[in-house]
Amino acid sequence: MSTEISSDSDFSFPQYFPLHESLSRKFETIQTSSVQAQSMELVDQAIQSLVKSTKQYTEFILDGERSTPVKIDEQLLSNNLKALTNLLKTKYTLKNFNDSLQESRSRIRQESRTEQPLNLETLQAYQNESETSDKRNFADAVTSDYSQYIQLHNQQNSFNELLRSSKDYQYVKNVSFILSHPEEALADEVEDDELAVEGGKVSLKDPISLKYFENPVKSRRCQHTYEQDNILSRIGEGQNTCPIDGCRANVSRQDLQPDELMKLRVTVHLAVQHKKDSNIDRL
Ligand SMILES: [Zn+2]
Numbered sequence: 001m002s003t004e005i006s007s008d009s010d011f012s013f014p015q016y017f018p019l020h021e022s023l024s025r026k027f028e029t030i031q032t033s034s035v036q037a038q039s040m041e042l043v044d045q046a047i048q049s050l051v052k053s054t055k056q057y058t059e060f061i062l063d064g065e066r067s068t069p070v071k072i073d074e075q076l077l078s079n080n081l082k083a084l085t086n087l088l089k090t091k092y093t094l095k096n097f098n099d100s101l102q103e104s105r106s107r108i109r110q111e112s113r114t115e116q117p118l119n120l121e122t123l124q125a126y127q128n129e130s131e132t133s134d135k136r137n138f139a140d141a142v143t144s145d146y147s148q149y150i151q152l153h154n155q156q157n158s159f160n161e162l163l164r165s166s167k168d169y170q171y172v173k174n175v176s177f178i179l180s181h182p183e184e185a186l187a188d189e190v191e192d193d194e195l196a197v198e199g200g201k202v203s204l205k206d207p208i209s210l211k212y213f214e215n216p217v218k219s220r221r222c223q224h225t226y227e228q229d230n231i232l233s234r235i236g237e238g239q240n241t242c243p244i245d246g247c248r249a250n251v252s253r254q255d256l257q258p259d260e261l262m263k264l265r266v267t268v269h270l271a272v273q274h275k276k277d278s279n280i281d282r283l
Helices: 021-028 034-062 074-114 120-132 138-152 155-165 167-180 228-236 260-282
Strands: 216-219 225-227 256-258
Touching: 021 074, 034 074, 034 167, 034 260, 074 138, 074 155, 074 167, 155 167, 167 260, 216 228, 216 260, 225 228, 228 256
Parallel strands: none
Antiparallel strands: 216 225, 216 256
16 A cells, blocks of 8 residues: 555656656647747847848948948958858758657657556556667657758758748848959859850940940840840830840840849949049049
8 A cells, every 4th residue: 555665666767658748738839939939039130130231231332422442341241141141040940940849749749649648557567668669758759850850851952942042141142242243243143144244254234335234124034134224215116126146035124124233233343443443534
């Protein structure tokens, strides 16, 4: 009748036993726990502030009021991009962990339905089972679910995919690159041989007037860029093919959209060139 545990009895916890009902309930709601939501929010805020600081730096560079040329701080831009990459990686890891928890959760839910809770009556049975089964305790199982999860979802590929589809990342990456190299093609553009790239350089001049772009627009059909007024007057005259040599794509008013990156390229190029040009003027 005594429930006292004798000193020689084995009271170590078995290797595996189902999660207690109350813990199991807690685990069910862990995803909406404020800690997780808060850490995600902090990461998002940090991402937004990096995007904002890149935007502000760009505006500072593009400030036309300046009378001296600008020196681009490449270190600052590359640090910004590195920090943003790390933040996206953190966000990605948090999300993966969350998804993996979902899978653990359904497994644990299943187990709690079919298995006896741990108590003095079932202790011996679970201890015996520990010797033969390879079931792991809660913490080990969740950790191992997670490492299986990240192995299954090819990490590097899917993270790269996320970088490609992140508007924030593409913005900071493209702007940083263009600020440092206004006349060079972006890495992604190099693969696209339909672009107006001459000797690895991007032409910053309108193919129709051969003057620097002021309001560049890009054709959705062939990705070529023209000065808005010039291409519109060509279209108005009934010429509806792309004026670039060798490109026979049709072009209509509806195909045109502002080419913000080209505008940035030209403005940066002219801001950096400023001193050179005024020196030449003086000669
Ligand atoms: Zn074209």
